[in-house]
Amino acid sequence: MKRSTRLGLLVVSTVLAGAPLAHAAGEIITGDTVGPADAENTLIFRMTGDGPRNNDPNVAAGYGDLFRAYVENHPGWKVELQMMSGDINQEQARILEQAQSGNAPDCAAVDSFVLAQFMGAGVLQSFSPYFSEEEIGQLFPFVREGITGDDGDIYAWWWSTDLRVLYRDKSVIADAPETWEATKAAAIASTDEGKEGLLFNGSRYEGTTFDWLANFWGQGGSLVDDSGKPIFAEGENRQKFIDAVNYYRDLVESGAAPKRVASIGNYDDFNAAAAAGTTALFVGGNWQLKQLKDTLDEETFENWTFSALPGPTADQRSTGTGGWTVAALSDDPAKIEMCADLAREIYMGPANELQEQLPTRADLYSKYEVFGSPANKAFAEALKTGHARPGVPVYPEISNQIQIMFGKVLTGSQETEAAVDEAFQASMDAYNRL
Incomplete structure (x- = not known):
């Protein structure tokens, strides 16, 4: 899925008629x-x-x-x-x-x-x-x-x-960041060039969850067990989850990412920022490469490339598909x-x-x-x-709770561990209602 699934439209159960094609x-x-x-x-x-x-x-x-x-x-x-x-x-x-x-x-x-x-x-x-x-x-x-x-x-x-990758403007960031620390450093360096740092989805949006999950999965984390029960804040998963959340939190608090990421919930925003020249780094989908080619002039597009999403180490990497x-x-x-x-x-x-x-x-x-x-x-x-994503009944609520969690974490209104615990408890409550 490469677009929001929460468009609030009513189900269309009848067939659509139209002019002959x-x-x-x-x-x-x-x-x-x-x-x-x-x-x-x-x-x-x-x-x-x-x-x-x-x-x-x-x-x-x-x-x-x-x-x-x-x-x-x-x-x-x-x-x-x-x-x-x-x-x-x-x-x-x-x-x-x-x-x-x-x-x-x-x-x-x-x-x-x-x-x-x-x-x-x-x-x-x-x-x-x-x-x-x-x-x-x-x-x-x-x-x-x-x-x-x-x-x-x-x-x-x-x-x-489809999959998620890290896009960058080579004229600003020459080398592909392979770790979280390298990404943070590259994003901060881009702000010295007048850019706004790393952009990513951070609002109430399925893309927020899906794009970020690679940081948890790359460490070997699991959202649910074989029965479909949430386990992301239990055992070894807990610290991996917290570390992945704190990666995004630190990007905002350090200035490597602008505070406005907490309100971004649309991949088109990244294309617009690239066209306006306000960013040199963003987390996006593979389909955006063609969109950038169609949107940017030829010379500007030649500056843009992509690489695999970074992880805590270069060997701990994944991508959402x-x-x-x-x-x-x-x-x-x-x-x-x-x-x-x-x-x-x-x-x-x-x-x-x-x-x-x-x-x-x-x-x-x-x-x-x-x-x-x-x-x-x-x-x-x-x-x-x-x-x-795990194809289990509770996943939509896990995603919803992760989105709510990031609303608190990225704005600094709640400490990470407390926000994670609330997201986990709400997910467990939803699982127990199934």
């Missing part, structure tokens, strides 16, 4: 239908904007071509598209509830960080018959682990991912196969190339020219140490 060989693609209107069979697909209704006309047209080819490969079928709203947490909860009551779509986009909840509820169908061992073996370890059930079968196809999966919720064998084919023919590679979304299979980086760039090769290397 394409018409060829008797097949019509509209906002809610792909394939012949009189097709004998229908696959209902609940999806995000990764399809013919994408806001970018070029991307929408590209998906139109992919979906048209898909229905041409499957005579007698049409696809009914159901669009999700921007409130992903509510949308995913609704799909799970519908699946448990037998009213779910046949096939759906499932956010990677809630995939374990779907598998635990037993509502997903095995995809193992439709993907080879070689294809599964090419998946990054965190992806392969995320889609594999206790029985060894895979229950979704995780097709796109998200992304979307396609999964089957129907128990109809024909529809399960259609859903698997949709994942294969549209999303496993072609959609990655179309939207320049990072593939989850290592071999696709050499198959598609766009992913052969030095930047995308570096992203692929960083994904090898990627860490996904």
Whole structure:
């Protein structure tokens, strides 16, 4: 996931109608239908904007071509598209509830960080018959682990991912900081050049939690145990968690990061700061490299690069990874196969190339020219140490409490240990209510 999931939008449970996007060989693609209107069979697909209704006309047209080819490969079928709203947490909860009551779509986009909840509820169908061992073996370890059930079968196809990196202006900060101390020193040095220091998300925003968690994970910390119970403030985890929180706190208190980070909750703020020349260092997502290229003039963009997120030591590093999966919720064998084919023919590679979304299979980086760039090769290397959010029911509340905690810590209104203890207790209370 690379955007906020808390947009406060109401769930859209009906399909979106729209003007026809394409018409060829008797097949019509509209906002809610792909394939012949009189097709004998229908696959209902609940999806995000990764399809013919994408806001970018070029991307929408590209998906139109992919979906048209898909229905041409499957005579007698049409696809009914159901669009999700921007409130992903509510949308995913609704799909799970519908699946448990037998009213779910046949096939759906499932956010990677809630995939374990779907598998635990037993509502997903095995995809193992439709993907080879070689294809599964090419998946990054965190992806392969995320889609594999206790029985060894895979229950979704995780097709796109993202990660967090440290961006810097090379004309101000020549060398990539590899540790927390080096990052602090580089950020302070940048303030001597008139910059405002290191920028990062620090407000009530999912990105605040996700971007920061790499500092905890890099030390080997765990948010929850195997049962999904919060353990981040217990045992060895406690000091690792406190140290990671104090890293951010010290950045603000030392002036290495501006106090305004406590109110930042939007990656676009970093692009704007880079364009305005007010920052030389920020924590952001891999997708922002293209945004910087599109926003900055060529000479300015040449000054910007990225590196792996630093850790307390150069060997203690991680990065948060998200992304979307396609999964089957129907128990109809024909529809399960259609859903698997949709994942294969549209999303496993072609959609990655179309939207320049990072593939989850290592071999696709050499198959598609766009992913052969030095930047995308570096992203692929960083994904090898990627860490996904735990797919447990209590995670959203853990994230919420971490966000609240940073509101206190970054403003200096509460000491770190007290804020951590409150976040942990609130998370435990939420877990006990489940």
